[in-house]
Amino acid sequence: MMKGLRSVGLIAAAGLAFSSTTAFADELRIVSWGGAYQKGQSIGIFQPAAKAMGITVKEDTYGGISDVKLMVKSGADKFDIFSSGAGSCASGAAEGVLEKLDYSIIDVSDHLPGMYSDYCAGADIFSVVAAWNTETYGDNGPRTWADFYDVEKFPGTRAMRNKVDAQLETALLADGVPMDQIYEVLNSEAGIERALDKIRTIKPHIAVWWSSGAQHAQLMKDGEVDMTTGWNGRFDVAKDDGAKVAYDWRTGIMDWEGYGIPKGAKNKDLAMKYIAEMMKPEYMAEFAKYITYGPTNGKVYELGLMEESRAKMMPSHPDNAKHQLTLSTEWYSKWRTIAAEMYTEMMTE
Amino acid sequence: MENSSLNISIKNVTKKYDEFYALKDISLDITSGEFMTLLGPSGSGKTTLLMVLAGFTNPDYGSVKFGEEEVILKPPHLRGIGMVFQNYALFPHMTVEQNVGYPQKLRGVSKAETSRTVDEALETVKLGGLGHRRVDELSGGQRQRVALARAIVFKPKILLMDEPLSALDKKLREEMQIELRQLHDTLNMTTVYVTHDQKEALTMSDRITVINGGELMQLGTPNEIYEHPENGFIADFIGESTLLPVQVKNSKATIGKTEIKVAQPLDKDGNFSLVVRPEKVFLAPSKKKKDENYFNGRLLDSIFQGESQLLVIDLESAGGEAQELRVRIPNQSVTDKALPAIGEKVTIALKVADSYVVS
């Protein structure tokens, strides 16, 4: 929800772009997603890293990679670093609005395989899962996507995202497509249509198309829907807050988030050093105390920086990761626009 | 001809707002076909009484009968009255024709008949041919005529008018007064007319009811009201007058130490006022008569006013207090006689027949 609102802000932001804030030499501006997520980032990573480097870091929220694209294309200067999903980052890179990261400065030698790209330095690993209301279903909620799509066995209201990201996969998994063939099947409009058709079967039961993590967490907290797709960390925070919510790792679709630099950022060099600092395992371990998003830096586990009980809650923990599908950044950079259009059609039908 | 009017009988009508009486026990009979004016200063209750007749204000108690029928509980739209408002209250979204035809339309009168009666009503108020005009294209006088046509088009037996001429300029107002009176004589509706303009009341009415402070002060013909006001308020309110303090003792009236003769018997002792109207007094001839009272004074001012000359006189014999008296001399006399100079001593006369004292 907040994210949707920020999109309004984006239009205003583009207008304000001409009167951009001045960047000082020892000051960086970083933007992220707000809510419980950014709170963890701020306390665990952003501010301690800034303190270690003796610089000032100003934080703000933003509306996603589209903000970066609009900012760069309109020649504005609003922030130096942004926190973004790997897929979004890839689409930004494809549009040529990002600075290539200098991995001679940023050390990713200890990163888990695939958890960084030329334009995005991985920072945490999260999952899209199916969460259910334990008041409605007790422990026997929808533990697989097949259950989520089974309105006979699990009657009740559902919520799905109002954007295509990580939603089509759920449909195909429910349809029985093996994990390793998901993106193969989706590699054509017919395949996308197949996934959409599956979603159409439960459309009458979808009470809400959510637009932000804060919203889907609230939906579960208020008992407004009986199950929803959403980010695991948000549900864990909601659960700590008293929400009756549970999820099973077998529904997990794993993705990672990292930092990128918009093309032409004023403090590009400093931003590069700052990202390098944030890659250190101690920050990632600290961050994971606030929200259950796992570290990309393998050293966190090696150095035993995280307690085992906490580590087991992370999507990237081997016990959890083995059940999950890993989101294909490659597929999104190729198909996202088309799939998003088709998804919107399906929603508005 | 059918009897097109009704008498109105008002009994004990009382309306109180908190501690303030808007109408205090008013009883009044208006005869069929009469032109009755309710006259009083603003806030006197005259409009409240009219609104009681129309049904827009409910009194606390009392009775209003139109003919033999008690109407006090009837809503306004069932009372069958014609009404003309101070600011015309024409419907701005309708043409002249539509305005005048409105009551006919409500009564389900056929189109042809409506059209005929509307034309007739417009002819009556001398607006023939203006039916297609928009209301905002009309002058104030024309608007008031439309309002009148609208109120009479359905031939109501009672016509109520609430200060209908007060928004017009003086000349037009005086013309309309005569026209309205003539119209009344033609239509023969019982007319109740509210005004605060005493001259208008005198000009138009069969009878006048003077109201003040929610109370009925006097009811009478214009002549009676003017010539024989029943109290100081009426004497002061109707026409121009100076009230000279008079002491009555043992059937003798004195102003200061001078005794005056009056036209009425004096059966009560106490303080009264002599009503002196400027046109009733005149410069005393050198030879005094028995049937005149005389007042000495000094000429303060002499003002030419067109049709008359107004003399302002400072009375000597007013009993201690300085008292001004006004004398109006008709213009024809002015040219005839030499007028006294300012500051000169003058004696003025008032006929005993014109000498009335009021409480």
Place this chain on the structure above:
Amino acid sequence: MSLTTNNINQNELRKLAAREGYTFFGLTVPYLIMVTALIAIPVGWLFYLSFIGRDGTFSFENYERMWKSKAYIKIFITTFKISILTTIICAAIGYPLAYFMSQLSRRWANICMIGVLIPFWTSLLVRTYAWLVLLQKKGLLNNIAIDMGLISEPIKFVHNTTGTLIGMVHIMLPFLILPLYANMRAIDKDCMKAASSLGAAPSRAFWTVFLPLSLPGLLAGLLIVFVLCLGFYVTPAILGGGKVIMAAMKISSNIELYFSWGAASALGVVLLVVTGIILFIASKLVSIDQLGSR
């Protein structure tokens, strides 16, 4: 005889008149600048951008996309449906209220007006979320109704068209009431008395006199509400549960989807044009000029 001797000071007086004319015209300059800067230029820019494709050259692709996709037509229908319904409900609630207020003494009417305006003092976002809290499945209203035994299953008030309408009507109501109330206040009270004295029962007097006289205010209110509704974003986004997609939301999501102003601009242009056409037709059907001008 020469002109100058005959017409003393004529030229000077003409100049004086001209100068006064310029000064008078000068009063409009701030407005003209504002309109140009805030309306003419942005609208022109919007129009221009709508013809720019993703590769930055002139193209109809943004309009073609709208043609081809059923979603856009559906979104336009939703936008107009919600706007029209909101307008009608506002009128149904606002008209009697404005009438009531117009009949009160000024003092009491002012107190009522404060009541009407209080929602203006709270942010739109707060009011919208307040409705969500009140109306959701386990919200206050459903809980009370269930506790009282009025219903056994919660009623779905939000995350649908109903919720969107409730939220939007609440926000839009003052915009309808303000012009309507001002108009009703200005209606000569004697007009209704006149109608009544001429034989019209209260309901008849209302339909034949009061209603026509209040139409200009009503139309002004309807127009303001309708046009404002067309551009609504926050309320349908929150209370519509993603199911009520209006044009403004699609404009925003198009920017995210296609990363170009063009895709969003084209939608804006179409909305502007369709709205213009609807208002034009409406103005032809109901000529405000013919109604109760005084």
